[in-house]
Amino acid sequence: MKVAKLQFLPLCFLSLLVFNTHPLLAAEPEPVVDKQGEPLQPGVGYYVWPLWADMGGLTLGQTRNKTCPLDVIRDPSFxxxxxxxxxxGSDLGFIPTLTDLTINIPILGSHCKEPKVWRLSKEGSGFWFVSTGGVAGDLISKFKIERLEGEHAYEIYSFKFCPSVPGVLCAPVGTFEDADGTKVMAVGDGIEPYYVRFQKSTSYSQKKGQEFSSV
Known part of the structure; x- marks a missing residue:
């Protein structure tokens, strides 16, 4: 029995050494893709459209008390x-899914001077508007893009507020209809995911001379 143990132990250590000579490789991040199947690129402008339409995209607007900062809204006519x-800190060259992002809507002509970076703005118990005035790297300015699961859902996504920090709120970004009918992007109780597709702005021919939103 003693001989068997002496022979067995070195074999165990040898197998561990062989195993550990092959480092574990991290899975390649999945890129978010636009309607043409091309990966989204950092710093490039994209329209964010509802799943079944090429209108009603995201922009910025005044809600609540009609003051600054601006909120992220849907405009059905635009x-x-x-x-x-x-x-x-990423050098991937594309925007990955399920990764902390800084999201910006750099509209022109706004009288509200705060940065147009997304952030959560507390509005009540368990409810937040998606607003502007955020700062890259701040906890309340970290959003993710999540792909809809399914064989035919490759280009369909939703936004989440879900920072990669233990114990922090993790919930979908959806649509809340304000008292005046404005569709505001929000996070909170009863807010369902808002499914979207992305269209690169430089490859889209704008209709009727439409310009960037100015609020």
Missing amino acids: IGSPVTFHVA
Whole structure:
């Protein structure tokens, strides 16, 4: 029995050494793609459209007390404003899913001077508007893009507020209809995911001379 143990132990250590010579490789991040199947690029403008339409895109507007900062809204009569995405410290060259992002809507002509970076703005118990005035890297300015699961859902996505920090709120971004009918992007109780597709702004021919939103 003693001989068997002496022979067995070295074999165990040898197998561990062989196993550990092959480092574990992290899975390649999945890129978010636009309607043409091309990966979203950092810093490039994209329209964010509802799933079944090329209008009603995201833009910025005054809600609540009609003051600054601006909130992220849907305008059913407008294609929306180009939205940009950034990943801190990343050299991937594309925007990945399920990764902390800084999201910006750099509209022109706004009298509200705060940065147009997304952030959560507390409005009540368990409810937040998606507003502007955020700062890249701040906890309340970290959003993710999540792909809809399913064989035919490759280009369908939703936004989540879900920072990669234990114990922090993780919930979908959806639509809340304000008292005046404005559709505001929000996070909170009863808010369902808002499914969207992305269209690169430089490859889309704007109709009827539409310009960037100015509020």
